[in-house]
Amino acid sequence: MAQRDGDYYDDHDLYDATARGVPGDVAFYRDLAVASGGPVVELGVGTGRIAIPIAAAGIAVIGIDLSPAMLAVARRRAAAAGVEARLHLDEGDMRTFTVARPVPLVAIPFRAFLHNLTVEDQRATLDAAYRALAPGGRLVLNVFNPDLALITVWRGRSRRARVPLDADGRVEAHHDYAADAPAVTSTVPGAPACGCAAPRSRCATSFGRRWRAC
Ligand SMILES: C[S@@+](CC[C@H](N)C(=O)[O-])C[C@H]1O[C@@H](n2cnc3c(N)ncnc32)[C@H](O)[C@@H]1O
Numbered sequence: 001m002a003q004r005d006g007d008y009y010d011d012h013d014l015y016d017a018t019a020r021g022v023p024g025d026v027a028f029y030r031d032l033a034v035a036s037g038g039p040v041v042e043l044g045v046g047t048g049r050i051a052i053p054i055a056a057a058g059i060a061v062i063g064i065d066l067s068p069a070m071l072a073v074a075r076r077r078a079a080a081a082g083v084e085a086r087l088h089l090d091e092g093d094m095r096t097f098t099v100a101r102p103v104p105l106v107a108i109p110f111r112a113f114l115h116n117l118t119v120e121d122q123r124a125t126l127d128a129a130y131r132a133l134a135p136g137g138r139l140v141l142n143v144f145n146p147d148l149a150l151i152t153v154w155r156g157r158s159r160r161a162r163v164p165l166d167a168d169g170r171v172e173a174h175h176d177y178a179a180d181a182p183a184v185t186s187t188v189p190g191a192p193a194c195g196c197a198a199p200r201s202r203c204a205t206s207f208g209r210r211w212r213a214c
Pocket residue numbers: 002003004009019021043044045046047048049050064065066067070092093094095109110111112115
């Protein structure tokens with residue numbers, strides 16, 4: 001199963017404080033979308049960080065995401081930007097989504113593809129994207145570029161690392177690289193109200209990513 005562990009994506013304040021994207025990715029995907037003529041599908045659309053600039057450039061976007069909380073923020077931001085007519089947002093799963101008409105571009109920005117934790121899920125997502133594409137259409141995504149030297153060192157061992165997530169280093173994640181698996185579990189402090197009695201600062205949420213298919 002693709003995982004959306006914990007509730008990291010249910011807390012858009014936490015998400016926005018810790019996830020700023022890859023430098024240049026907004027312009028990169030916007031320019032591809034404009035060149036394709038649209039409409040485009042964005043899988044794992046999140047809060048619309050990429051989809052809204054694409055819609056603002058005049059291209060229709062179908063944004064799909066598992067998280068109702070992220071989609072709610074995207075809807076608000078699309079309305080504030082005046083692009084809601086060009087941004088169709090659907091709660092859905094990248095492994096099983098379908099479109100009414102084939103599109104020239106399917107994009108999976110900011111490593112959302114890595115939420116597919118099994119090869120089966122990776123293939124299901126690639127198949128679903130293939131079925132959504134018009135002839136000659138393109139799937140464009142980005143993933144971590146694995147450092148083979150580090151993977152060799154970590155192989156067979158579990159490794160924990162503390163990684164600053166925000167610009168000024170106030171939010172630190174614990175990354176736990178699994179032994180013998182191309183996977184990392186990130187634990188982020190400051191989970192949203194989860195119903196427990198502990199103060200928010202003592203809560204945490206975690207999510208997994210898998211960075212290569214082998
Ligand atoms: C790192 S965020 C990327 C958000 C946005 N694309 C951006 O660049 O800011 C990953 C998003 O993928 C969504 N997601 C995770 N697994 C998914 C799945 N199987 N199908 C659809 N969306 C998924 C999460 O809810 C989250 O909003």
